[in-house]
Amino acid sequence: MSEQEHKVLKEQRNRRKRVQHIRIGIITVISVWMILSIVITCILCAKVVSLQKQINILTGDYDSSTAVSAKVNQSASDTADIKLTQNTSDKENLATAEDLHKVYLTFDDGPSDNTNAILDVLDDYNVKATFFVTGKEDEASKAAYKRIVDEGHTIAMHSYSHKYSDIYASKEAFQNDFERIQNLIYDTTGVECRYYRFPGGSSNKVSNTDMSEFISYLNDQGITYFDWNVSSGDATSHAFTADELVENVMSDVVKYKTSVVLLHDATAKTTTVQALPAMIEALQQSGAMLLPIDEDTTVIQHVSIQQ
Known part of the structure; x- marks a missing residue:
């Protein structure tokens, strides 16, 4: 080479x-x-x-329906022995074959465009429900408040801001938020609202302030707060289909004489709107009475205080 x-x-x-x-x-x-x-x-x-x-x-998409305990500050009152208890007895509310089922459809977090869609469905079936609203002062939201009242539904409070860190910061912060939503509803609709739902429920584990302080405040104002004993599941991060939401509700309402059903009408809850017609039809076919919350409604609370 x-x-x-x-x-x-x-x-x-x-x-x-x-x-x-x-x-x-x-x-x-x-x-x-x-x-x-x-x-x-x-x-x-x-x-x-x-x-x-x-x-x-x-954002309030926190489902505490299975929780029935919260912290109690025993020093909250110097003169009263405050006890936190599970308010609703399962035994008292369990249904027998002869009992008539009373079902209260409740919608949290509105108003939004979905609120009007839900109102349309309810009108189609001549069903009345309860709307736990938050504070919004745009004209569309005020129109939704008025429509809820004008069409015979119950309007109720779900806080003004729905910001846990603000609402539950202190008793004073809670009071300010409460007065703001109550005044907004009154100024818009003429209704002095007497029903409230805590964001996260009365048994939530989010509040850094003892929930007994807020419960005591509402009791002193003559306000009745409602939790729920049936959850559709539309508050969870799991994306249930419309059929699954209906099944979630129907599998539980048969258990109780009084069922308060947790639903949502926020902007993202389009599946709830889709599920509502089939849900109403299934409930009506089962013989259930669909009612709005009023003074005769059996109170469903996860926890309450006794003095």
Whole structure:
């Protein structure tokens, strides 16, 4: 082999080595990038799940229907022995074959466009319900407040801001928020609202202030607060179908003489609107009475205080 041929062969070998090194480098970079992408994706997914849970709590999509306990500050009263108790006895409210089922459809977090859609459905079936509204002062929301009242439904309070950190910061903060929503409803509709639902329910674990302070305040104002004993599931992060929402409700209302059903009419709750006609039809076919909350309604509360 001539020196020239040897030189060419050597250059070819060196070129192959360089190409091989480049190939290995590219494969290594791609492999590291893929591994990092998987790790970052897993971390982001975990963060998203955690943030969704926090969002659910902060926006009120917190379902505490299974919780029946809350903290009690025994020093809240120097003269009274305050006891926190589960208010509704399952035994007293359990239905027998002969009992008539009374069902109260309640909608939280409105008004929104879905509120009007729900009102349309209720009107089609001549059914009255209860709307636990938040504070909104735009003209469309005020029109929704008026429509709720004008069409014979019960309008009730679900706080003004629906911001847990603000509402439950202190008794004074709760009082200010309460007066704001009560005044807004009165100024808009002429109704002095007497019903309230705590964001997260009376048994929520979000409030940093003892819930007995807020319960005592409402009791002193002559306000009746309602929780729920049947949940449709539309408050959870799980995306139930319309059929599943109906099944969730129907599987529980048969258990009780009085069922207060938790539903939502916020902007995102379009599935609730879709489920409502089938839900009403199923309830009517079962023989249940569909009613709005009034002074004769059996009070459903997760917890209450006794003095």
